[in-house]
Amino acid sequence: MKEERQENHESPEVLCRRVKAGNEASFSLLVRLFQKKVFLLALSILRNREDALDVVQETFMKVYQNLNSFEEERNFENWLLRIAKNVAIDHYRRQRSKGRSDQEALPLESVELSLAAAKENPRKTEMKQLIEAVLDDLAERQRLVFVLRHFQGFSYEEVASTLGIAVGTVKSLHFKALERLKSLVGQRLATRSYP
């Protein structure tokens, strides 16, 4: 990402200013700079490739429409990821309220990982599925913090700015998320080991 930015030689904030001034090509540069990051964020939350691609598209539409309200002294990336997070959460909530069938909402790895890989190491796949499943049992903010921290590799500060909460709150939510995951995974493993 940094390399791409260096190629463009312009900060996102400068590109924003240009878009505001009517230079539509600069918006294309912004899309190319950040689409992967937005996709990964959406994919972490939704664990569904098509939904994540929809989120990328919707996010950039929103960014484009609301660009005039963006203040240049703010960090564009934080602003963009916050919008992406909100769009992804909306999708996630809609998914849950619609009660998508398991077939439609298969965890990412069960869709994407080749069957061969699963056959090679079934225990590994099982653990991933287990974590994917119990993540849905976490409170929404705990789940978001865990996903951003572990699947995105965000620092506490990055998580805080993306979610718009204090760093201390992020640490507290992360602690609770780990505690709950540990407990849920332990329970499920115990049930499977001793049916």
Added chain:
Amino acid sequence: MKKSCSFGRRWLIPYFLGEADREVSEQMAAHLKACQHCRQELALLEAIAQTSDEIKQDLEAEAERVDWEDLARNIEKSLGETTARPAVIKPFLRRQFPGRWQWATAGIAIGLVLGVVISFFLLRPRSGLIKEGPPYQVSASFLEKVDEEMARQAVLNYLEKSRQILVALRQSTEESEELPEPLFSPPSPEIIKDLLLRKKYFTPQLASFRLAKAQAILEEVDGLLLELALIQDKASREEAMKLAQLIEERRLLLKIQLLKQELEESEETT
């Protein structure tokens, strides 16, 4: 094996995340050697972290399979299909109070406005607190009575001043019978003119309020006053006697007295 461990429950996760201080880390390392439950919990945390890393790698692998150029083109196409970017009007506060202190500035401004509004309601005249009722109205009969009363007062005033002049004139003739010239000095023409002018304005009211008797008497007085106004400086004995005789013949002082009495009595009854 213990089912739970209070020390592990408090410190295992910070230890695992590397966020515990050195002393706690050393205690936890020693504790783990002795506590099988905490060892299992730690193994679970490590498995979760390791699996999360693998999921992260899967996500990145998934991202590599996306045709980014195609996605960017789709986004641009969607943007092209939408209407032009709306010219967002800055919110009122941002327009009025630019800069990073806008909320503080806006707060002060709102405080001032509230202060003015509250002060207005607290300090406004008490009449303003009276519940608004129907508009103030006065009946026509009441206004008529007020006019009548004012006319009566004006007539009484006129009569009293005229009486004083006439009495002075008569007394001067009585006192000056032995003297070669009367001592009576008529009031200045300005005083008489002022009196007549006042009467001019309340005469229509006298007609309206059926004070015809008063009007007749006042006209007689007027005649005398007009004559007095014509006398320069001092009245001659002859002039003074003539006027005194007129007052006597017409019983003006008596009429004035009776009229005054009548008006004063009617004032008391109203």
